[in-house]
Amino acid sequence: MDSRPIGIFDSGLGGLTAVKEAVRRMPGEHIVFFGDTGRVPYGTRSTPTIIRYAMEDMRFLKRFDIKTAVVACGTVSTTALPELRKNFDLPIYGVTEAAVDAALRESRSGRIGVIGTNASIRSGTYERLLKEQCADAEVVSIPCPLLVPLVENGRFDPADPVVRLILEEYLAPITEFGADTLILGCTHYPLLRTAVAQVCGPDVALIDPGRETAEVLAQELSANGLAADPDRKGSLRCFVSDDAESFSHFGSMFLGRDIEADVSLCDISAEK
Amino acid sequence: MDSRPIGIFDSGLGGLTAVKEAVRRMPGEHIVFFGDTGRVPYGTRSTPTIIRYAMEDMRFLKRFDIKTAVVACGTVSTTALPELRKNFDLPIYGVTEAAVDAALRESRSGRIGVIGTNASIRSGTYERLLKEQCADAEVVSIPCPLLVPLVENGRFDPADPVVRLILEEYLAPITEFGADTLILGCTHYPLLRTAVAQVCGPDVALIDPGRETAEVLAQELSANGLAADPDRKGSLRCFVSDDAESFSHFGSMFLGRDIEADVSLCDISAEK
Numbered sequence: 331m332d333s334r335p336i337g338i339f340d341s342g343l344g345g346l347t348a349v350k351e352a353v354r355r356m357p358g359e360h361i362v363f364f365g366d367t368g369r370v371p372y373g374t375r376s377t378p379t380i381i382r383y384a385m386e387d388m389r390f391l392k393r394f395d396i397k398t399a400v401v402a403c404g405t406v407s408t409t410a411l412p413e414l415r416k417n418f419d420l421p422i423y424g425v426t427e428a429a430v431d432a433a434l435r436e437s438r439s440g441r442i443g444v445i446g447t448n449a450s451i452r453s454g455t456y457e458r459l460l461k462e463q464c465a466d467a468e469v470v471s472i473p474c475p476l477l478v479p480l481v482e483n484g485r486f487d488p489a490d491p492v493v494r495l496i497l498e499e500y501l502a503p504i505t506e507f508g509a510d511t512l513i514l515g516c517t518h519y520p521l522l523r524t525a526v527a528q529v530c531g532p533d534v535a536l537i538d539p540g541r542e543t544a545e546v547l548a549q550e551l552s553a554n555g556l557a558a559d560p561d562r563k564g565s566l567r568c569f570v571s572d573d574a575e576s577f578s579h580f581g582s583m584f585l586g587r588d589i590e591a592d593v594s595l596c597d598i599s600a601e602k
Numbered sequence: 603m604d605s606r607p608i609g610i611f612d613s614g615l616g617g618l619t620a621v622k623e624a625v626r627r628m629p630g631e632h633i634v635f636f637g638d639t640g641r642v643p644y645g646t647r648s649t650p651t652i653i654r655y656a657m658e659d660m661r662f663l664k665r666f667d668i669k670t671a672v673v674a675c676g677t678v679s680t681t682a683l684p685e686l687r688k689n690f691d692l693p694i695y696g697v698t699e700a701a702v703d704a705a706l707r708e709s710r711s712g713r714i715g716v717i718g719t720n721a722s723i724r725s726g727t728y729e730r731l732l733k734e735q736c737a738d739a740e741v742v743s744i745p746c747p748l749l750v751p752l753v754e755n756g757r758f759d760p761a762d763p764v765v766r767l768i769l770e771e772y773l774a775p776i777t778e779f780g781a782d783t784l785i786l787g788c789t790h791y792p793l794l795r796t797a798v799a800q801v802c803g804p805d806v807a808l809i810d811p812g813r814e815t816a817e818v819l820a821q822e823l824s825a826n827g828l829a830a831d832p833d834r835k836g837s838l839r840c841f842v843s844d845d846a847e848s849f850s851h852f853g854s855m856f857l858g859r860d861i862e863a864d865v866s867l868c869d870i871s872a873e874k
Contacts, residue, residue: 374755379843479748479751485748495767573651
């Protein structure tokens with residue numbers, strides 16, 4: 331058993347969709363979450379800047395003597411994971427690997443769609459991992475730069491005509507391609523799950539990378555004797571680089587419960 | 603005459619709409635522009651974070667021995683201007699004052715609309731300045747948090763149905779209110795001018811704060827003997843905190859000419 335906390339970070343609020351699954355799956359774990367709300371979004375920035383920000387985020391989490399880290403951010407997972415693993419001596423989980431495994435399990439036709447930020451799609455990571463594991467897989471990848479701003483502004487109601495119009499535009503090539511499985515390749519996107527499902531129709535399986543990653547993490551911690559005492563009551567501490575109050579408000583929507591008491595502001599620019 | 607450069611900064615690309623007017627109006631001036639593309643957008647961040655970022659932006663521009671600074675960012679102009687003026691000993695122009703003057707000159711009915719970022723509208727600055735100068739003015743202010751992401755993603759074509767739908771939503775209260783004048787209270791918005799005009803109709807005068815501010819600056823530099831030699835050929839150097847290449851591409855759309863040769867990357871986080 332290992333009583334140390336799990337560290338999880340994201341560019342902003344989206345990572346909380348992974349945190350929610352981790353809390354549900356591993357109620358005995360202490361979790362420290364960092365959301366870089368002072369510099370969100372990452373997905374429209376350049377690769378060197380995404381790597382620099384991710385390094386600072388990890389340095390911050392390392393302060394808490396974490397036993398493992400989850401990069402609950404599609405952009406960082408696709409763009410900066412090798413750099414993080416090279417520089418930090420602890421197990422680091424991205425959200426891409428588990429999502430790829432789940433998509434290949436789920437798909438019957440081998441036709442898989444991926445939506446993500448500009449940086450994630452530009453990296454080609456999802457496409458490469460899918461092809462490595464299944465040479466016959468056919469993949470269509472669509473960058474969706476307006477989805478993070480929509481979610482960060484609290485707009486994910488399927489009845490919202492703006493949400494619907496933007497999703498129809500982004501998802502049209504997925505539908506035309508005939509994908510039977512769609513990876514929601516950014517941790518913000520599960521908030522849009524109902525809206526995406528309405529646009530794609532019921533025959534497309536939606537893969538939530540944060541959920542899949544939490545599942546794999548729980549299994550691996552347990553298998554390696556690194557899980558916390560299951561009888562212990564876990565905890566969740568959240569840190570953000572801007573506006574803890576607004577984070578509490580929107581964060582409770584993501585987590586489905588009130589997290590106000592657990593949110594603190596921190597200065598990420600000190601993590602050089 | 604004062605041969606020193608003029609410093610101009612914005613959270614991202616939007617400030618170039620003011621730079622364009624400054625170059626046109628003062629062709630002999632050397633201009634140094636900084637766009638904080640590594641941390642854009644500012645308008646959805648908290649007031650303390652906006653002030654901190656603005657202070658760092660000004661410290662960067664001060665390196666260039668500038669004679670005056672223009673805050674070509676609606677969010678910083680409405681939210682951090684007093685703090686900047688308290689901390690830096692040079693004339694600092696925001697974009698709000700000149701826009702308010704222009705709106706009051708332009709409006710016949712005294713019914714004035716303002717659109718801006720969340721932070722700008724939350725500050726109440728435009729409304730306060732308008733009422734201070736004209737007690738009878740009636741003002742409606744609408745926060746438009748999705749417009750900066752649209753523009754930063756190159757989406758400002760009036761025929762773009764997403765642009766149109768979002769503008770129809772944001773501008774409906776302006777139209778219902780019967781405003782005859784609308785302040786485009788964020789330097790990104792002049793890129794959407796044609797689209798805004800189509801939604802508002804031809805009877806609403808649109809005020810571009812960057813253009814008005816460049817006009818006032820040119821007059822005041824000249825009146826105070828601080829203008830550059832008018833026979834000199836001016837220059838434009840641009841610095842960004844992320845992705846100089848993409849800035850060159852989009853920046854040329856903003857400026858209406860190719861600025862590639864003049865763009866450099868800089869590390870703003872060093873400006874403590």
